[in-house]
Amino acid sequence: MTFAAPNSAPDPAPNPSPTPPIWTAPPKPRGSGMVFAIIGIVVTGFVGLLVLAYLAVGLGVPTLLIGSLLALVPLAMVLLAVRWVDRWEPEPRWALWFAFLWGAAVSVAIALIVDLGVQLAMAFAEPGGAPDEALQAVVQAPFVEEVAKGIGVLLIFAFSRSHFDGPVDGLVYAATVAAGFAFTENVLYFGEAFAEGGAETLGATFVVRGLFSPFAHVLFTACTGLAIGIGARRGGGAGVVGWFLLGLLGAIALHALWNGSLTFADDAIGLYLTVQVPIFIAAIGLTVLLRRQEVRVTRHRLAEYGAAGWFSPAEVEMLATPAGRRQAKAWAKAQTPPRIGVMRKLITDATHLAFTRQRIATGVASERTIVEEQGLLAAVVEDRRVLLS
Incomplete structure (x- = not known):
């Protein structure tokens, strides 16, 4: 499955400076x-x-x-x-x-x-x-x-x-x-x-x-x-x-099937093992696949911002992979004073930025989405400034 943006989707705005400046985005409208x-x-x-x-x-x-x-x-x-x-x-x-x-x-x-x-x-x-x-x-x-x-x-x-x-x-x-x-x-x-x-x-x-x-x-x-x-x-x-x-x-x-199996089955345990357990296992498998898709979307979209100068390749790896996030949190905990809270905020803001970009790239964005993107870029800039200060 690919996540390439349609030709009509504009690329992210380039970062005006190798070191992201501190700037104020338009205020997010109160929804x-x-x-x-x-x-x-x-x-x-x-x-x-x-x-x-x-x-x-x-x-x-x-x-x-x-x-x-x-x-x-x-x-x-x-x-x-x-x-x-x-x-x-x-x-x-x-x-x-x-x-x-x-x-x-x-x-x-x-x-x-x-x-x-x-x-x-x-x-x-x-x-x-x-x-x-x-x-x-x-x-x-x-x-x-x-x-x-x-x-x-x-x-x-x-x-x-x-x-x-x-x-x-x-x-x-x-x-x-x-x-x-x-x-x-x-x-x-x-x-x-x-x-x-x-x-x-x-x-x-x-x-x-x-x-x-x-x-x-x-x-x-x-x-x-x-x-x-x-x-x-x-x-x-x-x-x-x-x-x-x-x-x-x-x-x-599914609810009717579950209740019916408990109501009418002669062998409730056998039916539980042959019907309900496989349904549960299938649900776990689907959840894992959906989570992996989220990781791919995050990495793909943050790479677009990286190409525009908002993140370095190392930062994309840090923010868009489970291993990178674990290493980033461990580093933040080891600082004096610990900066784990700021690191978590940076990860959260970057992830929301990636999914906001996904909506823009797939053509389902509104004007509000564009404003949200600007606000999240500003938040990422501020998170990095606090983290590295």
């Missing part, structure tokens, strides 16, 4: 990203309090605490994996917080409200009747939950376009939303298991949900995130909605 962050986190946090109150009333505070502590185990596993995926081009913290709170609060609230509505409708239609649990597991839960989670990822794309460059970003946001949803769902399942069957039932539920399938929701919602990321790389706009619907269809189908 809706930070406003969205504040409003989004406040709203999702409020919904989270309502969900917490609902769980406390339904389970009782002691049971809620037990379920929450156990749910932290699979949550930590998922978040560590997300951090590994997100290391190359880290997403902004506010966006990740919004994603987590959307999954843990808003998505759960939507699922609970829909489930209550279904139960009320069944009660009116057939007094004394109970909803079909298998139908709920294979049809209702996959559709409602994946739509609820997917809307969160789509909102992040809509209000934080500059931080949503491609499939890896979509995977990171989708996985974070799914981690939040799975955390609250696990609290509920663990609490109910303890309340109904004591420690023995709780232990069995923890093994199945916390150890055997901590990444289940991540796998489902990743379909939606990857699809939105592909749409973003192809130019964004209204076409992303089509990609979102396509990814959502895949997420619902």
Whole structure:
């Protein structure tokens, strides 16, 4: 796969001096990203309090605490994996917080409200009747939950376009939303298991949900995130909605397959090993390939800036390869005083610069993207000045 720019894409502006000067770029326009962050986190946090109150009333505070502590185990596993995926081009913290709170609060609230509505409708239609649990597991839960989670990822794309460059970003946001949803769902399942069957039932539920399938929701919602990321790389706009619907269809189908296998299978362990484990391994392989693609994009685009005089060949190697970054951080830690923070900022700014250049070179940039490029060049210049002073 090559990443050569189309003929219509201009080359990066040449560096006016072998040593990049300190200059002031045009101010970046204040977009809706930070406003969205504040409003989004406040709203999702409020919904989270309502969900917490609902769980406390339904389970009782002691049971809620037990379920929450156990749910932290699979949550930590998922978040560590997300951090590994997100290391190359880290997403902004506010966006990740919004994603987590959307999954843990808003998505759960939507699922609970829909489930209550279904139960009320069944009660009116057939007094004394109970909803079909298998139908709920294979049809209702996959559709409602994946739509609820997917809307969160789509909102992040809509209000934080500059931080949503491609499939890896979509995977990171989708996985974070799914981690939040799975955390609250696990609290509920663990609490109910303890309340109904004591420690023995709780232990069995923890093994199945916390150890055997901590990444289940991540796998489902990743379909939606990857699809939105592909749409973003192809130019964004209204076409992303089509990609979102396509990814959502895949997420619902995978979720239904997973729940159906647990509901109808005679040999749950055999099906887990022959169906669910291969799906998980395939997801790992795809993630590794996407990360390698990010490395190639970074190296190719920073080399263009290097040809224009913004980086030396050694700096491109340092900023665009895993080995170079490790050596750079080790050097920064050994300085007196240590400058690891500045080195990390330089790596982050250079990586964002490379992906901003990718949008320009592939013809999906806007005027805002050009301004972002100038701001990132200024940031890289300042990072180098502080680092070498």
